[in-house]
Amino acid sequence: MEQALSRPADGSVVPGISPQLYKEADFARIAALVKAEAGIILSSKKKMLAYSRLAPLVRESGLQTFTEYLNVVDRDVAHRKRVIAALTTNHTYFNREPHHFEHFSDVVRPDLIARSQSKDKVRIWSAGSSSGEEIHTLMMFLLGEDKAKGKAIARGNLLVLASDLAPHAVNAAQAATYDGAAVSKLPDTLRKAWCDPIPGDPTNSVTIAREITQLIRYRQLNLLRAWPFDALFDVIFCRNVMIYFDEPTKAELVLRFARQLKVGGYLYIGHSERVSGEGARLLKPVGATIYQRIEG
Ligand SMILES: C[S@@+](CC[C@H](N)C(=O)[O-])C[C@H]1O[C@@H](n2cnc3c(N)ncnc32)[C@H](O)[C@@H]1O
Structure with a gap:
């Protein structure tokens, strides 16, 4: 599956969710969450990848910033699962290797x-x-x-x-x-x-x-x-x-x-x-x- 299922291109800006309001501390919270829940390591190079995967979820929630959204994610298991799934990389193809x-x-x-x-x-x-x-x-x-x-x-x-x-x-x-x-x-x-x-x-x-x-x-x-x-x-x-x-x-x-x-x-x-x-x-x-x- 090529990346994937109505995601914006990695690194692209999602309208309404300013990358300026996406802070280092937000990325640190996201990286800690995905490591604890799924074992996935997000290096600092993946900061904008995380932005483009998660900004649509922030926008859909009606909240303005990543910080507000991550507060919801901390409390709500369904949101947490969506965040984890959005951060997986699903690239694969037939007859690989x-x-x-x-x-x-x-x-x-x-x-x-x-x-x-x-x-x-x-x-x-x-x-x-x-x-x-x-x-x-x-x-x-x-x-x-x-x-x-x-x-x-x-x-x-x-x-x-x-x-x-x-x-x-x-x-x-x-x-x-x-x-x-x-x-x-x-x-x-x-x-x-x-x-x-x-x-x-x-x-x-x-x-x-x-x-x-x-x-x-x-x-x-x-x-x-x-x-x-x-x-x-x-x-x-x-x-x-x-x-x-x-x-x-x-x-x-x-x-x-x-x-x-x-x-x-x-x-x-x-x-x-x-x-x-x-x-x-x-x-x-x-x-x-x-x-x-x-x-x-
Ligand atoms: C790059 S794909 C590999 C697909 C296929 N095995 C291949 O080699 O083409 C990696 C898959 O691992 C899954 N994955 C990542 N972390 C996982 C975890 N903790 N438990 C189960 N699956 C996980 C992702 O959702 C993703 O679909």
Whole structure:
């Protein structure tokens, strides 16, 4: 999802909300809030980004200044959630970092399919799934290019979760509608099998096939809070999420992901991310930014 959903361009001035009345102290409050609630670090370079993301909310509230609005945010959980969601960066695209999907297809998929045909439930999680391009790509690779065989795989014993902190991103993932340019990044065979064209749409929009969307549970979930799971996962994708966090938060999350994986399960992280801390000892590197859970 390109940035995003009726936001002004980052850095642009929002009419009625003067940047002159947006003070350092306001930015410090915003940065402290988003760090405490979501783990996201906003460096001082992001001051105007925060302005352009939040000024529409200030204006909508009928208040004149950031300071007044932040006083409301302190008291009101619904406003606080909107502020946090507005400060997330949801950039994503289909078939991002293709080597992950190739590894999944070649190394992980055959065993998952075999097990999903048995009583052994296979669990897959896209954590920080944004608007769904990642999980929809992964499911296309899982089902494969042969539609009949893919439908049989989809009837297997699978639990697939796509979660994100930002409700607008979860809603976009669940809507599963994308323009033609976005899905052109997919291998042709997978796109043809699993993207259904919307008749007469001028941007050649598609919806993701129901066989895929019916498999996925789309949920709002803050990774910093408790996770509602009673079982371990076979595969976790958490890519380009931890880049926004500080080192202690990353290390804590890596440990939680490692513990949430079955022994032998796989963790995929973003190309600029690394595993660190105690969790790294439970994870064996098996490819570029791909890790396998070991005993421990
Ligand atoms: C840049 S997108 C990455 C999307 C996808 N994983 C990819 O690699 O293309 C980062 C996503 O992480 C989500 N996010 C940030 N902090 C989060 C948190 N504390 N809990 C859950 N999701 C979070 C954001 O809402 C955003 O949609």
